[in-house]
Amino acid sequence: MIDGLRARGILTGIRRGPQIDLSSLVQLLLSLFALDIKMPQIREMDINPVMASQRGCLAVEAAGWWWDEDCSHRS
Numbered sequence: 001m002i003d004g005l006r007a008r009g010i011l012t013g014i015r016r017g018p019q020i021d022l023s024s025l026v027q028l029l030l031s032l033f034a035l036d037i038k039m040p041q042i043r044e045m046d047i048n049p050v051m052a053s054q055r056g057c058l059a060v061e062a063a064g065w066w067w068d069e070d071c072s073h074r075s
Helices: 008-012 022-038
Strands: 042-047 050-053 056-059 062-067 072-074
Touching: 008 022, 022 042, 022 050, 022 056
Parallel strands: none
Antiparallel strands: 042 062, 050 056, 062 072
């Protein structure tokens, strides 16, 4: 998935920039996929920004929208 990104070069350290910890980015994405599977009522997630460096990856802010049988919720 990451290999297909147009911005992959930024992640891997082109133009003398540091390469980020790709394994932590992959773990973040896998955690989001697992959350989606575990909680099918989630309809939308907004994670912005994601900060990535050589030392790890962090979702700074996140919001989620889900549906239950009574109404929609936002957290």
